[in-house]
Structures are given as C-alpha cells and as structure tokens.
Amino acid sequence: MDENLAIDRAELPALLDAVRASAMEVLAGIESRPVARAPKAVGAEEFPEQGVGLRQALARFEERWAPGFSGSAGPRYFGFVTGGATPASIAGDWLTAAFDQNAMSSEDSTASELEQLTVGWIGRLFGLSEHTGAFVSGATMSNFVGLAIGREWLGEQLGVSVAQDGVGALGPVRVLSGTPHSSIVKSVSMLGMGRTSVRPVPTLRGREAVDVDALAAALDVLDGRPAIVVANAGTVNTVDFDDLRAIAALRQRYPFWLHVDGAFGAFAALAPSHAELVDGLAEADSVCVDLHKWLNVPYDAAVQFTRRRDLQLRVFLNAAAYLTAPVGTPDFGHLVPENSRRLRALTAWFSLTAYGRTGHRDIVQRNISAARRLADQLTTGPLRLVAPVRLNVACFTLTDRPTLERIDAMVAAVADGGETFITPPVYAGVPALRAAFSNWRTTDSDVDRAAKAIIAAANEIP
Numbered sequence: 001m002d003e004n005l006a007i008d009r010a011e012l013p014a015l016l017d018a019v020r021a022s023a024m025e026v027l028a029g030i031e032s033r034p035v036a037r038a039p040k041a042v043g044a045e046e047f048p049e050q051g052v053g054l055r056q057a058l059a060r061f062e063e064r065w066a067p068g069f070s071g072s073a074g075p076r077y078f079g080f081v082t083g084g085a086t087p088a089s090i091a092g093d094w095l096t097a098a099f100d101q102n103a104m105s106s107e108d109s110t111a112s113e114l115e116q117l118t119v120g121w122i123g124r125l126f127g128l129s130e131h132t133g134a135f136v137s138g139a140t141m142s143n144f145v146g147l148a149i150g151r152e153w154l155g156e157q158l159g160v161s162v163a164q165d166g167v168g169a170l171g172p173v174r175v176l177s178g179t180p181h182s183s184i185v186k187s188v189s190m191l192g193m194g195r196t197s198v199r200p201v202p203t204l205r206g207r208e209a210v211d212v213d214a215l216a217a218a219l220d221v222l223d224g225r226p227a228i229v230v231a232n233a234g235t236v237n238t239v240d241f242d243d244l245r246a247i248a249a250l251r252q253r254y255p256f257w258l259h260v261d262g263a264f265g266a267f268a269a270l271a272p273s274h275a276e277l278v279d280g281l282a283e284a285d286s287v288c289v290d291l292h293k294w295l296n297v298p299y300d301a302a303v304q305f306t307r308r309r310d311l312q313l314r315v316f317l318n319a320a321a322y323l324t325a326p327v328g329t330p331d332f333g334h335l336v337p338e339n340s341r342r343l344r345a346l347t348a349w350f351s352l353t354a355y356g357r358t359g360h361r362d363i364v365q366r367n368i369s370a371a372r373r374l375a376d377q378l379t380t381g382p383l384r385l386v387a388p389v390r391l392n393v394a395c396f397t398l399t400d401r402p403t404l405e406r407i408d409a410m411v412a413a414v415a416d417g418g419e420t421f422i423t424p425p426v427y428a429g430v431p432a433l434r435a436a437f438s439n440w441r442t443t444d445s446d447v448d449r450a451a452k453a454i455i456a457a458a459n460e461i462p
C-alpha cells in the first residue's frame, strides 16, 4: 500500500476530526464570509506525482482554495435560486460518502429501499401520490428525464418506439411552453428533438404565465398530432405560475404529454397560503422538483416524477433489447441516465427525518416573507419592482435609466461589497435584478442588511 494511504488509514479518526474542525470553521464563519467575490485565479499546482497525504492536502486546500470559495451557503446569497444545506442534510452527505453505496441496484443493500421511501415522502410533500420517482442530479436532468418519457409517449401515440427506432421515427416534434427554463431547451437538444422544436406560446399580458387560450390555439393547429407541453411552476425571473388545472383540462381536446417544471416553485405546496399556485400539479404526466434549491440539501439532488414508469423503463433500460425488461420494481439504474449512482436520497432522508414537513414548511414560509420584506424596502428611492412578489423572488430594476451597463455595474458593486449577491435577468425587455430566497438561515436582519447594500449600490451608479 502507498505509504501516504497507509498512514491515512491508520490515522483516520484524527484526520477526520481535523476535517470536521475545518468544516466547522467554515460553517461558523458562513454568515460573515463575503457572500460572493470576483474570482482571482489561484494558479497552477505541480502535478502530484507523489502525494502528500490527507493532512497536508487539507492544509493546502485551506490555504490556496478555500479563501476563494463564496459564501453561497450562507444567509445573504440571493443569486439564481440557491439553497443552503440544513445541518441534517450535511450529516447525510458525509455519511453518503462514508458508506459509498452504489444506488444502481437493490441486490446488495437497503440503499435502493431508502431511495424508494424518500421519493415517496417527497412525492407526498407535493401531493404526487400516484407518481413514481427517482433521484437525479438536478432539475436539468429531471426535465431531461421527464421529456425523454414524453418523447417515448409521442412514439407510443404514433405507433413507434423512439427507444428502439430513434427520434427520426417521430417526424417533426412540437414542445409548447410559455416561459420555459433554459434547461428545457437544453434537454430537448440532448434528446435529439432539436432546439427549434420548442415553440414559445404567448403569455398573459404583463405576465410570464402561459395564455391558456393561446396554448389551445397552438395545439389546435397541430391537427391531432401529439405534442409535449411544458408547464412552468414557477418561472425563474418573476416566479409566475401557469394555470396547471386549465392546461391539464386541455387534454380532453388535444393529445399531449404534460410535463411540469416545478424545480423550486413546487415548494409553494408546502405553504398553505401559497399552495393554490400549484393546484393541479398531480395531473401532470411528469414533474421536475429540485432538492438542492429549496429543500436545502447540498448539491446535487433533484427528483423526477412520472405516471408512466413503463415508458421510462423503455428509454433507460440498461440492456440491449427492451424485451428483457425486469419484473417487479425496476432498479434505479433502469430509470435514469446514470447506471452507477450516488445515494443522493440520503441527504433528503436526513433532513426530512430531522425536521419533517413542518420544519421544511417553516423554511419556505420564512423565505416567502423575506422576499416581501426586501421588496417593501426596495420600492422607495432609486429602485422599483418590475413584478409583484408571488413567492420567494423580488424582481426589480433601477428607476432611472435601467440600461444593461448600469445593471451590470450594480451587480458588480453589490458583489464587491460582499454583503449580498443578486443576479440580473432581462424581464419584458427591461434589464433587471432579482433576489431569490431559498436558504434556511436567512433572517429579517439579513434581509435588512441586503436591502441597505443594494440601495447603497443603486445610489452610487453613475
């Protein structure tokens, strides 16, 4: 055995204590760490022909790399939709690595059973009792899998199997959506259906939610040809929600696969005050829910839900011919792109077991109030809201001359200040800024600090 490896094995308890202490220092300082910073290159390192052992590797990481890491797990990082990690989920992540299970098959451990159980719990949070699900790495992969099943369904409608005969057997494909996330277009590209098959459907006036009448008209034009509809719950910029029930009802008139991208918006289901935004979610044929955003588990984790596991199996079966389909509940390796796979369910199992539905509801509700609180403070002075706060995002812009240059300067000034971090969408043709709340640590005083920093930056833009 390599000498360093042998030493590390012998000294593992002390070494892991050192790592624990290092992690604890990061977490203890997470609220005072600069929230983001302009990355400065760390520089090359000599190729490690011979290693230095874990203790020195840790020292080198702490010295060279850790200082450049952002405080994105902390309470005032409001860029994109970025979740933190609950204490229990961090514990789950450590143990995932310690056990290093391969959650591909159920032959040698209870890991797959834990995943089945956890998928069931997550489905229950969102009212998806009739769907089956599987863990994937994020909402992009969840959308990818959902659309792959939808693609197979299109084949079924046309009397062909895409899994067997290829996407060419389908002819032209239509994927209709109001304001799809970029990952929908990426997934469609990966699935061989072509980015141009995604056809934007008009949205309601001044909204990102799809105009259901316009969607009906777009389906009508297809003259009975089956399509895929991607409903959004909610959109990233302004967290707008399509009317899921009305869209699902269109299936009585038109044949389409209904995929709902509820990456973070589905969490509205946890808050009684906002649950109606996702009314009808359970009618979807496939649903995407991200977990590393609003469930606050570490990267990376999401779940893909579907009503048609049979079609999912056809697409992802890890065998040469689909006629050899397994009997009973298929192993996860037959349901998702990966074969060997991390036991991603363990972080979610830990967090749900530790805090339950009520604990996670509390996170969602506090984040919703935080978005309102920020919006209230940003409506005076140099900034104005560009959309109402519907859930956990405040979307706003400069009152005076909201040009791309001035907005970019704002983003940079806010980031440089180290107090908070926000990202710039262009909404309805207007360069804007948005703050998204999805971290369990965020308090009212964090919101007030961020508001102060944002207003100060806005006042200083030339």
Ligand SMILES: *Cc1c(COP(=O)(O)O)cnc(C)c1O
Binding pocket: 081, 137, 138, 139, 140, 141, 143, 181, 183, 234, 235, 236, 261, 262, 263, 264, 290, 302
């Ligand atoms: C974040 C997000 C995605 C992509 O999620 P990843 O986890 O980054 O792959 C897809 N859809 C929506 C609505 C999102 O917010």
